[in-house]
Amino acid sequence: MIKISKIEYYLPELVLTNEDLEKEFPEWSSERIEEKIGITQRHISADNETVLDLAVQSSEKLFENYDRNKVDFILFCTQSPEYFLPTTACILQDKLGLRKNIGAIDFNLGCSGFVYGLAFAKGLIATGIAKSVLLVTSETYTKHLNPKDKANRSIFGDASASTIIEKAENAKGYEFCLGTDGSGAENLIVKKGAFKTDFELNPNNEFGAEDLYMNGPEIFNFTIENIPGLIKETLAVNNLTMDDIDHFVFHQANSFMLNYLRKKAKIPAEKFYIDMAKTGNTVSATIPIALKNMMDKGMLKEGDRILMAGFGVGYSWGATILEI
Numbered sequence: 001m002i003k004i005s006k007i008e009y010y011l012p013e014l015v016l017t018n019e020d021l022e023k024e025f026p027e028w029s030s031e032r033i034e035e036k037i038g039i040t041q042r043h044i045s046a047d048n049e050t051v052l053d054l055a056v057q058s059s060e061k062l063f064e065n066y067d068r069n070k071v072d073f074i075l076f077c078t079q080s081p082e083y084f085l086p087t088t089a090c091i092l093q094d095k096l097g098l099r100k101n102i103g104a105i106d107f108n109l110g111c112s113g114f115v116y117g118l119a120f121a122k123g124l125i126a127t128g129i130a131k132s133v134l135l136v137t138s139e140t141y142t143k144h145l146n147p148k149d150k151a152n153r154s155i156f157g158d159a160s161a162s163t164i165i166e167k168a169e170n171a172k173g174y175e176f177c178l179g180t181d182g183s184g185a186e187n188l189i190v191k192k193g194a195f196k197t198d199f200e201l202n203p204n205n206e207f208g209a210e211d212l213y214m215n216g217p218e219i220f221n222f223t224i225e226n227i228p229g230l231i232k233e234t235l236a237v238n239n240l241t242m243d244d245i246d247h248f249v250f251h252q253a254n255s256f257m258l259n260y261l262r263k264k265a266k267i268p269a270e271k272f273y274i275d276m277a278k279t280g281n282t283v284s285a286t287i288p289i290a291l292k293n294m295m296d297k298g299m300l301k302e303g304d305r306i307l308m309a310g311f312g313v314g315y316s317w318g319a320t321i322l323e324i
Contacts, residue, residue, distance in 0.1 A: 001173030002122050002165050004322065005132075006066050007292040009161040010057035011043040011279060016153070025150045033154050034277075038255025042157030042280030044142050051138040052082045054160035056095050059136065062162045068096060071164075072130035074104040075120055077113035077284045079313070080140045081106060084194075092136065103130070110188075111251040111312030112178075113137050113284030114161075115320055118308075119176045121165040135163045137284035144190050144212035152214055155254060157280030161288035174321040175237045177230055184222055184315040187215040220257055222315055228265040230309060234319040245271065245321070246304040247294070251311055252276040252286035273299075284310070300324050 018030035018040055034040050045054065055076070076089035089104035103124075109116050114137050121133040138160035145152050191199045192209035205213045227250075235241060248267050250258060255274055262272045275290045282289060287308055294300050304324040311317035 001168060001171055002118070002125055003168035003171055004291070005164040005166045006062050007161060007163045007288050007295070008058050008061035009159060009285060009289045009292055010054050010061065011157075011159050012045045012049060012054065014044045014046055015041050016044050016157075017041040018154070021150065021154055028150060028154075036254075036256055037155060038258075038274065038277060039154065039280045040277050042142075043159060045140040045158040049140070050082055051078045051080055051140050051160065052088050052091055052095070054140070054158065055088070055092055055136045055138040055162065058138070058160040058162040059092070059096055059134065062164065063096070066164055068098055070132045071098050071134045072102050073121075073124055073133045074098070074102065075117050075133060075135045076104070076106045077109055077117050077135070077137045078106065078139055079108055079110055079283070080143055081108075089136075109316060110139075110283050110314065111253065111286070112310035112314065112316040112318045114163075114287040115176070115308055115310040115318035116178065116316075117163075117284075118165065118320060118322075119178065119318065122173075122176070125165070125167050131167055133165045135165055137161050137163075137288060139283040139285055141212065141281075141283055146207040146211040149207055149211065151216070152212060155281045157282050159279060159282035159285040159289060161285040161292070163288050171323055174323070175234075176318060176320040177234045177237060178318040179226070179230065179316070181222075181226075181315040184218065187218040187222070187315075188313040189213055219312065223253070223257060223261060223311055224264060226315075226317060227261055227309060227311055230311070230317055230319050231265050231267070231307065234307060234309070234321065238321055240305070240321070242267070244305060245307045247300070247306045248272045248309075249287055249290050249294070249306055250309045252279075252290060253281055253312065283312075
């Protein structure tokens with residue numbers, strides 16, 4: 001029912017390598033970082049560079065080979081928006097010179113954001129509201145990080161991905177499986193910055209209330225407990241088996257978690273794509289970046305089925321199947 005017509009992404013120019021982190025934190029080994037999380041470097045937005053700047057860059061790359069006047073709706077996923085108001089999507093419409101008779105909204109989701117964006121786009125297209133949807137997943141999580149937070153600084157990078165989703169006349173319409181568990185909200189959170197003031201810091205948080213706090217073990221446990229079931233549910237609701245899927249592309253959290261998850265879900269290694277070494281965890285942008293890299297490497301052929309799954313902050317999770 002829907003298809004991904006184009007994907008482009010943009011990475012900020014500033015690069016933070018494992019060796020750079022080792023210089024700041026001599027007790028850490030650059031080799032150990034790579035061995036543990038599968039990341040050698042990550043791109044960091046400049047002080048004056050925002051998600052809007054990144055989104056303009058990725059979208060303009062996309063419009064080099066796609067008519068921008070075809071876009072009927074902008075979906076902008078971010079957790080580090082330009083302003084509280086107005087929405088970044090509205091400003092992006094103007095920056096890109098898109099038509100004014102289109103819809104544009106922001107939605108606040110993290111690592112499940114791309115899958116949720118596809119679900120929203122499917123609804124817009126199915127109801128005839130739009131024929132061409134620009135889904136932007138743009139994030140500058142590094143602006144939430146305390147400079148002394150060596151753990152999270154080794155994981156997260158900044159990026160923007162712009163994806164065109166259109167109606168596919170002859171494609172099968174695959175179902176989505178989405179989930180939410182707000183009881184885990186405090187395990188990945190930035191407490192200060194919006195309007196809530198009566199909060200307490202997690203006792204394990206050694207940094208400030210304005211800094212991102214992640215309880216790594218709890219996030220790991222949430223993932224391992226919920227995502228294998230999500231994969232089974234997604235296959236079942238689409239009347240497919242593991243053998244029917246050509247590629248599994250999950251949110252690129254870190255290689256240790258992904259490999260553990262792959263083994264628990266009994267996914268064949270040759271079908272499981274991991275690609276974060278040069279970008280790190282770019283939150284909602286990881287899945288489209290991985291898909292674009294697979295396309296550029298010639299890994300995808302017509303008719304291939306891809307099972308995509310995003311999961312993380314919220315807690316929030318989602319999965320679906322896409323046919324090339």
